[in-house]
Amino acid sequence: MPTRHAPSSGLQPGLLRERGRNYPCDLRTASVSGGSTQPVLDSRWLGVSPVARWLRLDSGLVIVQAQITFPLTLSNFGVGDAYLMRLPFPISRRFPKLVKGSALAYQALQDPSANMLVKPCAIEPGYFADLPHGELDHYIGFKIPYYLQFGTATVDLATTTVNHACPWTPREQDFRVTPGNITSSANSFNFPFGIRSITATTFDITNRATTGAGTDITMGWRLRSAPPAGRHEFLGPLKPWTWSYLYLILAQFVYIPA
């Protein structure tokens, strides 16, 4: 069992047996087509990341709480389609797609403080090419509802190209663009803005014509894109956003051990 830390004392006075224990919940990447590289999360950073605690009931049911902080000292976020978190005991994968609890992906100490509920789920056999079959039961992943990115762009041309970081090519309906100012310039906006030429890295905001000198438009845009067909639904280095320093994954889930 991955219990490198000494077990803590019982949860309550009077309990004779040890119950809850802390353990370092190693985080790894996995890839659908193989070729993932592993992140280097220093578990000694501030003594807290990543770390988890398990409690096993007499019935065998296992309860896990986890806190994964991407530390300031992190130099390698890893590459792959998913971040997977190590479990204290192998999980029963009888129904791997079932949600096991709740978790929060959180851009802590940012403005905005975007946060997203994600769902812990076991891994199906063969889902990730580079996760050995014998390791399947030892990890849990987090399913995301959508990819999220937002920003502003200055629009002064008929076509303005904006970069995005979505891991897949988003759809037209995934974008929301709202201008933050308007001009009475005769050369400008009689029509709603359009979205076109979406590529793997950019999209275009279009208008009838250039806005004219001194009539730039500050355009707010938001991209919220549900995962496409295929194996994209797990939280990973680029999902539901590009992970950065001090971002958090916080989880609590319950499972039946194998």
Next chain:
Amino acid sequence: MTRTGLFPGLRGQRSYDFVPQLRCMQLPGDPAPVDPNLGSDATLNGSYFQTPEGLVIYEFELIAGTSPTPGTGSAYLLRLPIPALRWTKSAALPNGADLPIGSARIDTGSSSDPCFSRELLPTLADPGFPFYWAQSDQWVQFFHSGPLDAGTDTIAASGTSKTVTTNRLVDRVKEHDIDIHPIGTASGSNWQYMCATNITIGVAGTSFMTFDVTTKASVGTGGQSFAWRVDGIPWTDSGNNSSIVPMLLSPCLPFYMQAGWRLTGQLFYEGRRR
């Protein structure tokens, strides 16, 4: 008061009623908070159960009565029946983590139209809230994904702008948090593109967030109706509401408390050693 256990098959186990207690908390340096009053006809139900291993399960429901007062402060905190074990405390991070301890939901009430709702993630309260420093393990806070509101309005005949007053929002949103669509078949000079400008933050307990919907030129005779929707992200910049913690459930977020406001959830967590 005890009653039959939550798990009918268990003998000798009991669940206990624990009436939910909701309070406001302020950030350091801010004015003292004012606790909410959900009204004399509010619904306050709660029941907990503790396993022999020390696991606590707490279910609760709070429904605001006909004339609630939301209170003021940075965030709502809900009292736990038994203090939780904040096991992530360390010398480096004495506050511990925002550990999830279950699931919850907030909505505007079954009689509201529409009935807005947000999923919430309950975590142990941040001990950075000074008033409860010594008791933070006994309180829970709730993360939400952002403010939510919607409605319709009209730019008057020959007008170019309309100030929209949101129903329930106080916090800051950005342009890309707002959707605006003309209603009906706009024609002639009514067909002018609309944008959101002059987003103004409300003041908790005093005013609600406003923004202007503006067209390039006059909408012509008859005016122009439009629909708007705000589905925001928690922004830290909250103007006059310096005490707002934008990602946490509060009197203002994700929507203002009014009659029928409903907070429900199920928590399970490791009880603190005594």
